[in-house]
Amino acid sequence: MRPFTLKYVFPQRLPTVVTPYRFDARRQLNVLPDGRPAVSDRALLLAAGTTTSTAGSKTHFDD
Amino acid sequence: MTVLILTSEEDVTGDMVVSELHASGAPVVRLDPADLPGKAVLSAHYAHGDFDGHLSVNGQVLSMGGLRSVWVRRPGEPAAHAAHRSPWLTAETRQALYGMLFSSSARWMNHPRNAELARLKPWQLRTAHLSGFAIPPTVFTTSPRLAREFADEHRDVVVKSASGPPPGDPALALPTTLIGPDADFSAVAAGPALLQRYIRKRADIRLTAVGTQLFAARKRARPGQVDGRYGDTGHGWEAVAVPERIRKSVHQYTDLAGLAYAAFDFAEDGEGVWWFLECNQGGQFGFVELATGQPIAQAVAQWLTCLTGGGR
Numbered sequence: 001m002r003p004f005t006l007k008y009v010f011p012q013r014l015p016t017v018v019t020p021y022r023f024d025a026r027r028q029l030n031v032l033p034d035g036r037p038a039v040s041d042r043a044l045l046l047a048a049g050t051t052t053s054t055a056g057s058k059t060h061f062d063d
Numbered sequence: 064m065t066v067l068i069l070t071s072e073e074d075v076t077g078d079m080v081v082s083e084l085h086a087s088g089a090p091v092v093r094l095d096p097a098d099l100p101g102k103a104v105l106s107a108h109y110a111h112g113d114f115d116g117h118l119s120v121n122g123q124v125l126s127m128g129g130l131r132s133v134w135v136r137r138p139g140e141p142a143a144h145a146a147h148r149s150p151w152l153t154a155e156t157r158q159a160l161y162g163m164l165f166s167s168s169a170r171w172m173n174h175p176r177n178a179e180l181a182r183l184k185p186w187q188l189r190t191a192h193l194s195g196f197a198i199p200p201t202v203f204t205t206s207p208r209l210a211r212e213f214a215d216e217h218r219d220v221v222v223k224s225a226s227g228p229p230p231g232d233p234a235l236a237l238p239t240t241l242i243g244p245d246a247d248f249s250a251v252a253a254g255p256a257l258l259q260r261y262i263r264k265r266a267d268i269r270l271t272a273v274g275t276q277l278f279a280a281r282k283r284a285r286p287g288q289v290d291g292r293y294g295d296t297g298h299g300w301e302a303v304a305v306p307e308r309i310r311k312s313v314h315q316y317t318d319l320a321g322l323a324y325a326a327f328d329f330a331e332d333g334e335g336v337w338w339f340l341e342c343n344q345g346g347q348f349g350f351v352e353l354a355t356g357q358p359i360a361q362a363v364a365q366w367l368t369c370l371t372g373g374g375r
Binding site for chain 1: 072073075076077078079081082085091092093121122123210222223224228229233234235236237238240242248249250251252253254255256257347349350352353354
């Protein structure tokens with residue numbers, strides 16, 4: 001029998017987000033193509049949704 | 064003295080704190096345990112009657128004697144990126160890494176021992192009760208009869224997962240959901256169900272505690288809205304003052320739980336009461352800071368460098 005709670009599960013369509021930043025190992029943070037830290041572009045971070053409370057990975061459920 | 068951040072490379076919320084540490088000139092090493100062994104190298108020494116250990120990654124070297132603090136943000140599983148990964152390799156690597164870090168005198172945000180306990184929902188409710196929060200009536204049961212009695216007594220009842228949605232491909236969502244009056248509870252016997260009286264809320268509250276500093280944000284809810292994480296309410300997060308009674312309860316909670324960082328979720332009802340829903344010991348704060356401008360990343364950085372924020 002399927003557990004009761006799982007009656008309320010549904011597939012989640014994750015938007016395909018191509019983040020225009022990459023990790024810079026020397027600076028230890030993600031940077032934009034022009035070299036600025038990704039966190040300097042707040043509009044981009046909000047649009048990418050990478051800081052939201054549903055952005056946790058499968059190993060981190062407690063967002 | 065160096066700050067160690069355990070998180071993945073793609074974690075831009077971690078970037079927010081790294082930027083603050085860079086700006087203050089504080090040494091920082093960022094490590095994803097998934098990169099050990101491989102990109103990162105570790106060595107712990109017990110010799111000559113003393114202990115020392117070293118970590119190196121991305122050209123940064125960290126000595127355990129120079130480790131000020133550890134921020135457990137979004138670490139991967141140890142050895143997850145190894146060429147020949149296995150459960151055994153993960154276990155061995157976890158022993159080496161965390162055993163070495165626990166042997167240092169660093170302060171933790173949050174210590175994994177406390178974090179593990181703080182993730183347990185029934186324990187959260189008990190600790191919230193001891194801390195003086197208002198808590199909606201809740202049951203976590205495998206008894207269909209008790210589930211039915213709970214629903215009959217409280218009428219409007221939600222079901223939520225204690226551990227998040229099950230892993231799956233495609234990804235699955237499991238939001239807190241209002242269950243109807245005619246729900247069949249027989250499947251409760253197949254797995255614990257967490258049922259809670261629905262709070263008719265006028266707003267969601269996210270309160271982020273960093274040491275003794277508190278940052279509360281409020282987002283108006285739509286009529287009948289249940290889980291504010293899903294769907295657009297048409298409203299955004301705004302900074303809000305923390306009532307004194309809540310402030311005391313939050314401090315009581317984090318003291319009892321031994322947490323340096325915690326993100327509390329409340330439902331604000333029509334009379335302005337903040338009902339405790341849960342406390343996420345590793346909760347996100349990036350979306351709150353971006354929306355409200357509250358300096359949470361700066362507070363985290365300050366706590367990690369021991370400049371302010373109390374000693375939790």
